[in-house]
Structures are given as structure tokens and as C-alpha cells.
Amino acid sequence: MQSNTSDSPTVLVVDDDPKIRRLVAAHMSQQGFSVELAATGEEALEKAPLHQPAAVVLDISMPGIGGFEALERLREWYTDPVIILSATDQEREKVRALDLGADDYVTKPFGTEELAARLRAAIRRAERLSAPDNQSDPVVDATDFKIDLAARLVYKDDEEVRLTRTEFDLLRTLAVDAGKVLTHRHLLQEVWGPEYGAETEYLRTFVKQLRRKLENDPSRPRRILTEPGVGYRLFLE
Amino acid sequence: MQSNTSDSPTVLVVDDDPKIRRLVAAHMSQQGFSVELAATGEEALEKAPLHQPAAVVLDISMPGIGGFEALERLREWYTDPVIILSATDQEREKVRALDLGADDYVTKPFGTEELAARLRAAIRRAERLSAPDNQSDPVVDATDFKIDLAARLVYKDDEEVRLTRTEFDLLRTLAVDAGKVLTHRHLLQEVWGPEYGAETEYLRTFVKQLRRKLENDPSRPRRILTEPGVGYRLFLE
DNA sequence: GGGCGCTCTCACGGATTCGTCACGCTCATG
DNA sequence: CATGAGCGTGACGAATCCGTGAGAGCGCCC
Secondary structure, three states: OOOOOOOOOEEEEEOOOHHHHHHHHHHHHHOOOEEEEEOOHHHHHHHHHHHOOOEEEEEOOOOOOOHHHHHHHHOOOOOOOEEEEEOOOOHHHHHHHHHOOOOEEEEOOOOHHHHHHHHHHHHHHHHHHHOOOOOOOOEEEOOOEEEEOOOOEEEEOOEEEOOOHHHHHHHHHHHHOOOOEEEHHHHHHHHOOOOOOOOHHHHHHHHHHHHHHHOOOOOOOOOEEEEOOOEEEEOOO | OOOOOOOOOEEEEEOOOHHHHHHHHHHHHHOOOEEEEEOOHHHHHHHHHHHOOOEEEEEOOOOOOOHHHHHHHHOOOOOOOEEEEEOOOOHHHHHHHHHOOOOEEEEOOOOHHHHHHHHHHHHHHHHHHOOOOOOOOOEEEOOOEEEEOOOOEEEEOOEEEOOOHHHHHHHHHHHHOOOOOEEHHHHHHHHOOOOOOOOHHHHHHHHHHHHHHHOOOOOOOOOEEEEOOOEEEEOOO
């Protein structure tokens, strides 16, 4: 997937019929997708690189650049799923579209739930592809130590460090905004909950623990820095 | 893809109707696939790990283990495409199958050319995913013990260990994300269902059982580790 | 219907972790 | 140089979490 993996995936819907566009747009956004629209093949080829959608829903019969040509041109660079929408049920067309690189082929009239499910399935597959999880997850690297956020593990000099729950939560909060100064209030609310904010003693205690376990010279911290009167920040080289 | 990438890809066709089996087998081998056949869900679950097919074509309505259950059980370890065959065109069923991990859903009667094209498309995608390496070997090796995800069997020191259903499901959940810390909530939802999440007593009971059966010294676990306040993790190597 | 195996429940130590606190240090300020 | 706020430090009791064993309930197969 090429776009925002975190929030709702964007789907580019291409159809010359305004009714279909509205119908699909309404149902797909209701099903949790962000929707972009295009009325022609030309517009689709313009908007696709712009929005980097997680999938494209493409009508076959359109004036100008038709669905087949749009599909071919898209596939020159676009590797995420393309689902063909078509009014005809002809096997020839299906075979042609699929062999041109389409991921799926849905015939009008279609169920919106089904289309959504097929989109989910296609995007799910594409996500696995773009995340080549050969064992290693995204790792925050602080030279002295490394944090594997997905595995919830921390290494210092390639040796695993045992952190308690709160210690890790605090370190993670510092790490996701590494370099920035995070206020006492922000850290407390993030780790202990929204009803906290004034308990700076907690921070002192756990920052000390983290330094003891992670700093080369805990009495002279170089990674977890104090910003007097404000908060702390994690310094990555 | 898990099997012979060079010659014609193997497709496992599962249907209780001999006519359909013959029909599909004839056309698919004509289209350049090697075909393996299974008449029931049980047989499919046996043959799939044996032949490591590049894709599975699965009928929904079968006596005994139906298509849905077969799909679920397959997806515990099988990552290559599964295309559902069904006599009914009901949207509910399509959505359910696709959300259970099916890659495509084809309604009977179907064009054999179309099925072949959908198979080609699905296999083409899967090939991109499993580039050079052997992808997820259905056997997880933890030196002390081995887990055969497809056969649902566990060996300790090359002797088979009898695990109950829940014990195995828990071990499998730990194994597919081996090395990572998995939260109580994640484990509970994965093994007991999405409506669970707070029942940590279950975990304690079943982790204890797993340790009793798999650890060399159950009182000093080296494989199934506790992360206090967070969850558990399976430690390999 | 009886027996068996499995899941779920529960209560009790024991171990770990968390929150608390007092004290001493540092640094900016007047 | 005195002062005080803010922070680091270490220790300790309380709260939490975990392992353990036993047993009740339940479904399944003989």
C-alpha cells in the first residue's frame, strides 16, 4: 500500500456515471474508506499519483480513455489493487481485464457490501506485500540502544534489556516523538492516563530507572535529557 | 507460493460433487495448472500441507467440514490464494468468506476461462509476495520443540505432544508472532474470540499447561515468557 | 447413563512492580 | 553567598500481578 496506512484507506472510484459515483462513494465511506472520485480515465490517471490510493475501483465503459486503457496505463507504475466494475458479464472481458493486471472484476448491479468486502480483501493482501516482515519490525535506533515498538522489546549493545510495563510505555512515548521536548503533563497523560498531569514524582522515578538501564553513564544522561521546568526529551544522535 | 515455481503451479480443487471436480480438473489442467483433488473439507486439510498448492479452489457447501470451516482452518497457516466456489449468490456469504481470508468468490455456474483467469491473477499476486525465500514454513522450530501448524501437531524432543484445542490455538498465536510480546487482550481475542479481553485467568491456566508440556523446567520457563502487566511471548532460539 | 477429558472458576501465597517519600544536589536568581 | 525551586537518588510499604493446585461444570464418546 502506498498511502496512509494508519487511518482509513483511500479508494479512488472511477466511473462516468454520476449516479454510480455517488452510490459507491456514499457506501464506501460509510464502510470506513476515504473516497476520491474521478469521472473519466484521464482524470483517474491524474488523480491516482496525486492521492496514492490504497485501491482503485475502475469502470470499464467510459468515453475517452476507457477502463482497459486506464488499467494498462495505471499498471505501468501502480501496484496496489485495481477492482474492475463492469456492466457486462462477458467472460472475454473478465479474462482480458484480469490478465491485464486487474485484481478483481465485479459486475453491475453489485452489492455494496460485497464491493466493500472485496476491497477489504484486496487491501489486506496488498498490505502484507508492502510490509515485507522478514522478522524485523520498524525499530527506533538510538545508537546506544534500539527499541522494537511492535515487539515491545529494547536492546542495549545488542543485548535485551528487561523493562517493566510503565518503563516501556514511558520510553515509547518519548521515542515516537524523539527529539522533541515532551511536557510533564503530556508524558503523564500518555502513560498513566488522561486524569494525570501533576505527578512529576512518577516521572522522576521512572526516568531514573530508564537511565539506569539504558544510559552508558546514568549520572550523565546523553539520551534521556531533562528540560528543567518543562519535561523530558529523547535524543537520538 | 510454496511449491514448484518453475513448472506449472499446483491447484487444489475441493468439491464434493464429482462432476464439478472433473469439470474443473479438466479445464484447469488444460489451462496449464497441475490439479490435485479433494472431495471433502477433511481431505482438503490433509492434502493441502502435503502438496503445498499455489492456490486452493474451495467449494462452500460440503458435508462434514464445510467450506467456511475449511477456510478458517487453512488460514491458520496457509497464506496462498483461496478462491471460493459457491452455488449461492448471497451477499452475506460472499462478505463472510472474503472477510475470513478468501481471496476471491466465484458463483456457480461459472466460466472455466474466468476461473482460470482469476487463478492466474491470484497466483500472480502471491508470487510477488513470496519472492525468493521459502515464505512461512508451516513448521515453527523452537529447538526444544517443533510446531506443525498445518497438521496441528507439536513435537518435543521428536516425540509427539498431545495438546488440547485451546492449548494449541494459544501456542499457535504465540508462534506466528514469535519473539514479540503479545498482550493479554490480543491473545484472548485471538484464541477465545473478539468479545474477550479481560479474562487473564484463562491465560494463566493455559500458559501453565503449555509450560508443563513443553518447557524443560516448567518452573523456570525459557520459551514461554511472562511480561508482567502486559502479556506473554514465545522465545525461540 | 457412565466415564473421561477439557474448559473455566477460584482462592491462596509469592514475586514483582508501582507509588510514596525524605533527603541531598544543582543551578539560577537576587 | 544565601535561597529556593526543581531534579536525582535510594529505600520501603502497598498494590498488583502471576503461578499453582484443586475442583465444578460440561460436552462427548463409548
